[in-house]
Amino acid sequence: MNYQAILEEIEREILPLFGEGKVADYIPALANVNPNQFSISLQMFDGTSFGVGEVNKKFSIQSISKVFTFTLALNYYGKELYKRVGHEPSGNPFNSLVQLEYENGIPRNPFINAGAIVTADSLVSIYKDNTFNQILEFIRTVANDDTINFDEEIFHSELEHGFRNYALINMIKSFGNIYNQIDDVIETYFKQCSIMMSPAQLARSVLFLANHGVNPLTNETILTESKAKRINSLMLTCGHYDASGDFAYKVGLPGKSGVGGGIVAIVPKKMAICVYSPRLNSQGNSLIGTKALELFTTKTGLSIF
Ligand code: GLN
Numbered sequence: 662m663n664y665q666a667i668l669e670e671i672e673r674e675i676l677p678l679f680g681e682g683k684v685a686d687y688i689p690a691l692a693n694v695n696p697n698q699f700s701i702s703l704q705m706f707d708g709t710s711f712g713v714g715e716v717n718k719k720f721s722i723q724s725i726s727k728v729f730t731f732t733l734a735l736n737y738y739g740k741e742l743y744k745r746v747g748h749e750p751s752g753n754p755f756n757s758l759v760q761l762e763y764e765n766g767i768p769r770n771p772f773i774n775a776g777a778i779v780t781a782d783s784l785v786s787i788y789k790d791n792t793f794n795q796i797l798e799f800i801r802t803v804a805n806d807d808t809i810n811f812d813e814e815i816f817h818s819e820l821e822h823g824f825r826n827y828a829l830i831n832m833i834k835s836f837g838n839i840y841n842q843i844d845d846v847i848e849t850y851f852k853q854c855s856i857m858m859s860p861a862q863l864a865r866s867v868l869f870l871a872n873h874g875v876n877p878l879t880n881e882t883i884l885t886e887s888k889a890k891r892i893n894s895l896m897l898t899c900g901h902y903d904a905s906g907d908f909a910y911k912v913g914l915p916g917k918s919g920v921g922g923g924i925v926a927i928v929p930k931k932m933a934i935c936v937y938s939p940r941l942n943s944q945g946n947s948l949i950g951t952k953a954l955e956l957f958t959t960k961t962g963l964s965i966f
Contacts, residue, residue, distance in 0.1 A: 667957065671956045675956070679697050684696045688818050690812075694922070695939075700714025701953055702863070706868070706931070714937070717860075720937055722863065722923060723919030723921040723923070724854065724920065727771060728896065731777075732888075735884070735892070738783060742783060745783065746770065747768065748770055749899075755944075756773075756774045758832055765838075770895060771899075774825070782846045785849055786840055796849070797809065797811070816852050819854060858923075861935070870893055870915070871929055872930065873890075893929070901944065912957075914958060918945070918951075923936070934954065936949075
């Protein structure tokens, strides 16, 4: 299949959509990006890659970081972790508080903010003051790139304006499902969201999920086949919050979005993809990114269904 030609075709076909959607501005530092960007990177198991747009330009990974922190936590705790965070879609917005109250502070899944905050807390219990460094090191390992870092301005912007996340963590703490100091946990969470990566780096860093837990580029085992399967199922059912059903319906791949405008997706046994375009739909997922992935699976027949 001529992937490069397909990507170029997609780039042409999404052009009329520019102008639709809105860049996230509830985090002021995110509002500064140029809204009219589009890039897509395809990473194959043999190291070959294809791409259009600025595939080496870094952006804020935001909620895509939840895949990496959940991988770390699931590796350490195994199914014990599910006592504190579930694995059901929430059907609610990514920052919603409502289910927590009648579900005893147990977030529905690790990919909504509440679940990612509990996941961050579970990591602070293991790594204490060194938690963020461990997360960053892990991401550098899976991406095989130790230049990856976080953005101070975006981190501070969320520290100052992340009121909903403070509400979430306080609510969860009131139910006894946050074990550490609120400040330590929320700082870890905001820092992981402010990590900067390019589409090429992100596509490489989720390749292990497309390959039963083993990074095909380095042969390193990141997690077991069974745990890789579970993370992929969670990406399929919960990776796009209250638009997860729509994403599965239209794209048909396990994927995870972030309000920075990135989406990672995997084609099992074949490749990993990252698309970036910062204008978001009403559920906080990249509008053009979702459309581009829909076109990709339509043109290639590579959905999992
Ligand atoms: N840092 C963002 C927040 O907490 C992450 C949300 C997202 O990417 N969906 O609101």
